[in-house]
Structures are given as C-alpha cells and as structure tokens.
Amino acid sequence: MTNAQKNPKLEKPKYDLEERTAKFAEQIVDFCKKVPQDTITRPIINQLIRAGTSIGANYCEADEASSKKDFLNKVFIAKKETKETKYWLRIIAHTVADTKPAATELWKEANELNLIFAAIIRNTKANL
Numbered sequence: 001m002t003n004a005q006k007n008p009k010l011e012k013p014k015y016d017l018e019e020r021t022a023k024f025a026e027q028i029v030d031f032c033k034k035v036p037q038d039t040i041t042r043p044i045i046n047q048l049i050r051a052g053t054s055i056g057a058n059y060c061e062a063d064e065a066s067s068k069k070d071f072l073n074k075v076f077i078a079k080k081e082t083k084e085t086k087y088w089l090r091i092i093a094h095t096v097a098d099t100k101p102a103a104t105e106l107w108k109e110a111n112e113l114n115l116i117f118a119a120i121i122r123n124t125k126a127n128l
Contacts, residue, residue: 021056028052079117
C-alpha cells in the first residue's frame with residue numbers, strides 16, 4: 001500500500017488545465033453579465049467574451065492535436081488569447097470604474113494562464 005493509499009490527504013490533486021480554463025471562461029461570462037451595456041461597453045464586452053472563452057476552447061483543441069506542431073500552434077493561440085483578454089479587462093476596468101476590482105482578479109488569472117501556456121510552449125519546443 002502506498003502512502004497516498006494509506007493517507008488520501010498526501011495524494012496530490014490532479015492539475016486540470018482544461019477545467020481551469022473552462023472555469024475562467026465561466027467567470028468571464030458572469031463578469032460580463034454584470035457590466036452595464038451601452039454603445040461604448042457593448043463592443044468591449046463582445047471582444048472580452050470572445051477572447052476569454054476562446055482560451056479554453058483552443059486548449060481543448062491542443063489537447064486533441066494530431067501532431068506536436070499542431071499542439072504548439074493551438075497552445076500559442078490560447079496564449080495569445082490570454083494577452084487579448086488582459087487587454088480587454090484593462091479597457092473595461094477603465095471604462096466602468098466599478099468593475100476594476102473584479103477585472104483585476106480576472107486579469108491576474110489571465111496572466112497566470114499566459115505564464116502556464118508560455119511554459120508549455122517552451123517545454124514542448126525543448127523536446128522537439
């Protein structure tokens with residue numbers, strides 16, 4: 001019997017990037033639902049939704065890639081979408097001051113995802 005079997009608390013939790021990116025997309029959607037819509041915020045919200053939800057979609061595609069080159073391409077797109085999401089979060093926080101605290105938290109998560117994808121790209125390229 002292993003230590004993890006004897007004591008389940010010793011077992012490391014499985015890191016699931018697909019789940020993390022899906023939760024992030026859900027948080028983006030929930031955030032955008034709360035932003036007041038007008039002629040200025042509507043296009044920003046649309047862009048934020050597109051960028052923030054495509055991160056996970058591109059990672060899911062990468063997970064099913066047909067080759068390492070295809071995998072790298074999809075992860076690189078996911079990484080680019082994290083940067084675009086950070087941009088739109090900054091703009092919405094500037095446009096609607098009340099959103100700044102929540103936008104800042106989402107920005108931090110987008111930044112962490114960006115760093116994770118950068119590491120995946122770096123490690124994958126090193127193993128080509």
